[in-house]
Amino acid sequence: ETGVTQSPTHLIKTRGQQVTLRCSSQSGHNTVSWYQQALGQGPQFIFQYYREEENGRGNFPPRFSGLQFPNYSSELNVNALELDDSALYLCASSSGPHREVTQYFGPGTRLLVL
Amino acid sequence: GQQLNQSPQSMFIQEGEDVSMNCTSSSIFNTWLWYKQDPGEGPVLLIALYKAGELTSNGRLTAQFGITRKDSFLNISASIPSDVGIYFCAGQNKETSGSRLTFGEGTQLTVNP
Numbered sequence: 263e264t265g266v267t268q269s270p271t272h273l274i275k276t277r278g279q280q281v282t283l284r285c286s287s288q289s290g291h292n293t294v295s296w297y298q299q300a301l302g303q304g305p306q307f308i309f310q311y312y313r314e315e316e317n318g319r320g321n322f323p324p325r326f327s328g329l330q331f332p333n334y335s336s337e338l339n340v341n342a343l344e345l346d347d348s349a350l351y352l353c354a355s356s357s358g359p360h361r362e363v364t365q366y367f368g369p370g371t372r373l374l375v376l
Numbered sequence: 377g378q379q380l381n382q383s384p385q386s387m388f389i390q391e392g393e394d395v396s397m398n399c400t401s402s403s404i405f406n407t408w409l410w411y412k413q414d415p416g417e418g419p420v421l422l423i424a425l426y427k428a429g430e431l432t433s434n435g436r437l438t439a440q441f442g443i444t445r446k447d448s449f450l451n452i453s454a455s456i457p458s459d460v461g462i463y464f465c466a467g468q469n470k471e472t473s474g475s476r477l478t479f480g481e482g483t484q485l486t487v488n489p
Contacts, residue, residue, distance in 0.1 A: 264418070295476065304380075304464050304479030305419070318474045352418050359475045367418030 264288060266355050266368035274374045275343050283338045283371045287355030293317070294336040295365060296328060299350040311336055312359045340373075348375045382465055382480030389455055390488050397463060397483040398449040405467030408441050408448040409477065413462045422463075423450070455487050 265288035275281050287294050293312045297305035307320035311330035325341040334355070340347055350372050354365035382399045389395055399408070407426055411419035423434050425441035425448060432439055438451045448465055462484050466477040 264420075266418070293475075297477075297479075302481075304382075304466075304481050305477070307476040307478070310474070310476060318476055320476065354418070354477075356475070360470075363475065364421055364424070365475070365477065367420070369417050 264366035264368065266353065266366050268351075268353055268368040268371050270371060271369070272372045272374075274376065276376050277343055277345060279343050279375075280339065280341045281343060281373060283340075283351050283353075283373070285336045285338070285353035285355070285368060287334045287336070287353075288366055291355040291357050291366075292334050293356045293359050293363075294330060294334065295354045295356070296336070296338050297352040297354065298322070299352055299370070300346075301349070305352055308338065310359060317359050343375045345375050348373060380465060380467060380478055380480035382483055384483060385481070386484040386486070388486045388488065391455060391457060393455055395452040395455055395459075395485060396449060397465075397485075398447060399465035399467075399480045400447045401467060401478075402446070403469070404445040405469050405478075406445065406471070407468035408439070409466040409468070410437075410439050410448070410450045411464045411466060411479075413464060413482075415461075419464055452485075455485075457487050457489050460485060460487050 267286045295310040296308040299305040309319040314330045330336045350370040356365045410422045413419045423439040430441040462482045465480040
């Protein structure tokens with residue numbers, strides 16, 4: 263148990279819809295990173311939030327957006343869903359955006375787009 | 377972008393055997409990490425390496441940060457059934473991409489009792 267929680271655990275949407283995924287960071291952590299893990303592949307970095315500001319973004323289109331709240335929990339929003347968005351979405355929290363700080367992963371939200 | 381090549385893709389071994397897996401990169405990392413992911417869960421950090429040439433152990437696990445900073449390996453000694461899972465290497469380069477993790481594609485390990 264890492265203390266990082268994600269909701270919902272599973273979700274089914276249809277193409278074109280919008281989805282919001284949620285992440286509660288571990289107590290004392292101010293940084294949340296989001297990753298997309300397609301079936302059979304390693305996680306890919308989407309973006310990171312540090313103290314409510316975006317702090318780095320991977321190679322994902324603008325329809326992937328996020329928020330971080332004052333309690334450091336975070337949301338990932340995906341608009342205009344595509345079939346290829348089907349994946350496990352992981353969030354990881356850490357005590358800062360620094361290199362030697364461990365990122366603790368939640369169990370993920372599995373999204374299926376039909 | 378940066379890519380990590382992880383091998384082998386899968387391994388089937390007998391309990392008690394030693395296991396070795398590795399990662400190579402086309403570019404330099406200044407941190408190498410090894411994670412294990414069980415079904416239905418997120419990756420869990422096993423070992424972190426911060427210096428080229430560093431060799432670090434965690435119980436039956438040993439990992440090394442390659443001298444060129446473009447590779448790393450993970451060894452598991454005397455495997456047990458609970459070692460089953462997917463092992464991922466991940467790299468970080470603070471100068472070029474902050475604290476984001478770049479993951480390999482994973483090694484699926486099966487241990488036969």
